[in-house]
Amino acid sequence: MKRLTTKIVIIAIAALVVVGIAAYFIWNKIKADTTNYSQVVTGEDIQTTKAVESPEPDTRSEVAVPILMYHHIRNYNDPADEIGTNLSVPPENFKAQIDYLKSAGFSTITFSDFIAYPAKKLPEKPVILSFDDGYQDAFDYAYKPLLANGQVGVFFVIINFLDRPDHMTKIEAAEMADSGMEIGSHTLDHPDLTKLTSEKLTSELSESKSILENLTGKKVISFCYPTGQHNDFVDAAARDTGYLVATTTQMAISSTSENKFTLSRLRINPNDSLTYFADKIVNYKP
Template sequence: MNSRSQKGKLIIIITLLSILLVSTFAFFKFKNDTKSNNSSETSSKEESVSIDSDTENDYSKDSNRFEGIKLTSEDVGVPVLYYHSVLPDSEVTTPNEVTISPEKLKQELEIVKNLGYTTITLSELNDYLNNKIEIPEKSIVITFDDGYTDNYIHAFPILKELGMKATVFMISSQINSGYYMSAEQLKEMSDYGIDIESHTDTHAYLDTLSYDEQLKEMTESKRKLEEVLGKDVTSIAYPFGNYNKDTVKASEAAGYTLGFTTNKGLDKRTSNKLELDRIYVSSTYSLDTFKERLLNTK
């Protein structure tokens, strides 16, 4: 009887120990799994924070472009200079007023910089004119018409050296034609931060064309440039400065928000955004004349 009782007690003890061991094992396994899951979640959160931080850093670079510069949202008027070809004098077979030497271009852009001007993009100009977004108090836009290869070879390095923004109005039918920039050159400049915009498809005298013909010039140019650049083209400069009421209507219908003429003046909020003024720069101007035209244009 005692023997049976002892055996029964032993069985109970063994059973209890087994239950205790299983429970202990289950407890520690659950704890480790929970710790592992928490670690994984923490890692994911840290990764998410890192991505968000990178995004913020990219955004802050753009938002701090004008850091330390006095800004304004007042309608002060913005000068828009326009150039054409940039070639060394030794390469110019027939001297002309639309071909400036790299040396003189650099001198003029240094004057712009020394006068305290900040170059802005057409997107920034559009935001200022249409949305009252602040820009530097002394803002300026630099433009080059036609899209000659020499803009890439000679003007682009100067702009990079001086840290200046600029816009090239490109004749889209001339892309890859040799005398004008290639698709690769346009893309490189665009990726760097130089605006590439429309100068129509064939550089036609727009005021001699019907509305439909003008619209085709503008839509074809926009389409071709956007295919090359992979970004929206929203501004146009009218060839020879020639335009009429149909030009303005066609520009809007084609999806342009800014249109530039060759009329002399500053661009203000009261200006027709598809009839904006510019200031012509002739290679025959002395540096004093260049400075005077910049400072005294109203």
């Protein structure tokens, strides 16, 4: 009886050892398979990336690109401050406008996308949303809803106004750049560029560009003339500084054929109805 018990114990131990060894080999096999599988996926990913590197060109001879111009996004109505009132679009109007753009098939793009034409195909209905002066309310009521909607915008900031009351901070500007928004230069101090010495003009153009590039870690390619003041000399200086586009306050629907250093925009007014907005961005005639 005692010998039988010993036999059973020995068989049981042997069985456990066999199961243990089998489990070890099966586990290693699963691990090897998983490793192979992830190698295959990585290979496919590399192929996909390569396909994106040679983009499809745009075969259209010209593409209309409305460039919308905003300043403040806020509820503001002060009869004593007509300029400030006219530059303020209520947040609820702005939200309705970007929701409309999305539902009507418009794709928001940046100037980096704009200048990639015709080597890279633009969306069917592109639109650029630009925000001048770097106001805090543009960060709160334009950037945040755009981000939530999966849309992009271009923010023209004035270097020496960042971190001032009512203006966004440097950290916020950098955050927007990280989130896919384009940050463009609107000079150091917002002067009338047509009235500067060429030395001062150069510093407003190039210092603002390099400060923004250090802040955002991205190339700054877009520029906005303060209060729309520019002339041939200023345009040439912007080009020589390394900007690829510059915007004015000239009212018109832009296109890929327009001079890149005198781009027209469409001012969006506080009391534009959504119906008027929808018509304006397609049919506006100067």
